Amino acid sequence: MTEKNLPLSDNELMQLASRVGTPFHIYDGNAIRGNAREMLDAFSWSDGFINYFAVKALPNANILRILASEGFGADCSSLPELLLAEEAGIPGERIMFSSNDTPDDEFEKALEMGAIINLDDMTHIADVMALNGNRMPKAISFRYNPGPDRTGNAIIGNPVEAKYGVRKDQLMACFRIARDNGAERFMLHTMVASNELNEDYIVETARMLFALVHEIRNETGIAIEQVDLGGGIGIPYRAEDDRISFRSLSERIRDLYATMIEAKGLAPLRISFECGRCITGPFGWLISRVWHVAHKYTDFVGLDASMADLMRPAMYGAYHHITVLGKEDLPKDHLYDVTGSLCENNDKFAIDRQLPIIERGDLLAIHDTGAHGHAMGFNYNGKLRHAEYLIDGDGICMIRRAETYEDYVRTQLAQPERI
Ligand SMILES: Cc1ncc(COP(=O)(O)O)c(C=O)c1O
Secondary structure, three states: OOOOOOOOOHHHHHHHHHHHOOOEEEEEHHHHHHHHHHHHHHOOOOOOOEEEEEHHHOOOHHHHHHHHHHOOEEEEOOHHHHHHHHHOOOOHHHEEEEOOOOOHHHHHHHHHHOOEEEEOOOHHHHHHHHHOOOOOOOEEEEEEOOHHHOOOEOOOEOOOOOOOOEOHHHHHHHHHHHHHOOOOEEEEEEOOOOOEOOHHHHHHHHHHHHHHHHHHHHHHOOOEEEEEOOOOEOOOOOOOOOOOOHHHHHHHHHHHHHHHHHOOOOOOOEEEEOOOHHHHHHHEEEEEEEEEEEEOOOEEEEEOOOOOOOOHHHHHOOOOOEEEOOOOOOOOOEEEEEEOOOOOOOOEEEEEEEEOOOOOOOEEEEEOOOOOOHHHOOOHHHOOOOEEEEEEOOEEEEEEOOOOHHHHOOOOOOOOOOO
């Protein structure tokens, strides 16, 4: 079981909502810091351990700065994410550039910054070399896709069908080609599951990579310097789920490290992750006001937020816990669909949810929106993206203002321009 807490009291959130307007996302920076420390502390046995925070989860330089100050790096998947990490002051050597189907200008920026480039495919080797004076960068990483050896899951897909990463036979060739063309530091990466709450699965990923480090050494003579277990550690979106304990996960990986790496003379081997969700996810909330309670064939609660603020329920049928502010002590004896205002019937935050009686004007807190929440927003139906607030120390600051109509039309030309 995981308690579904709010970052402030119901009254404080109601006052904040009246002051700044709804909807908005709010993040608990103090809890995010504490969580980052907990992860680093749990893995402190592993020399140089790093979590490259997946920028895509919460792409805001204010958050990246907090995480960088705690010792995290950044995992970037595009040019704008590289620029954001740069703006947050994260140096290249603490950036993992894990992209796929990558355009040249993105590789160029990653090379210029000295980021670790994590190649998703063999064909990318030639692209990077062409941009780097016909040589491989000194440090290079390859993303491994185990294919039928692992199962994957709903978000990331079955590895055999997933577009990410190289096959094992390709992997050996990739490392050889990289070495023969100037690479001197070699890293191995994988990401086979997303939002995974089964600790065993992540331990199996470590086992798979450790075995591969051995195989690569045997087959190619190459010593792998770092294994990156990717992101994908899940969070308990449902109160009845348990979170993954960094400490317990770390201890099990440590045991494997002792037998599969140290005992085989493959140490030192740095361990890294690129987790986003489990770092910030539980520490974000979408606060939204009820516009309408409509009784049709189903009872609907219509919010001033929409799937443009939080797409996960519509996209994956994902569950997000909902609290009705000030009404938690009332019986949850009403069955509602909680909807947004977009002209899409799947714009629903919850379907058949037992909640206390809801009236127009009530405030709802949708939990666990601190990762892949605001970040997945969009402007369809002219929905403007809303503000983000951060609780840091004992103050609250705005870290992104709400979009305006002017933002919405900024890239549209007032008059057609002949080309
Ligand atoms: C390559 C890669 N790394 C890291 C992540 C972050 O995953 P999560 O936020 O679930 O930890 C993702 C998510 O899609 C990813 O594709």
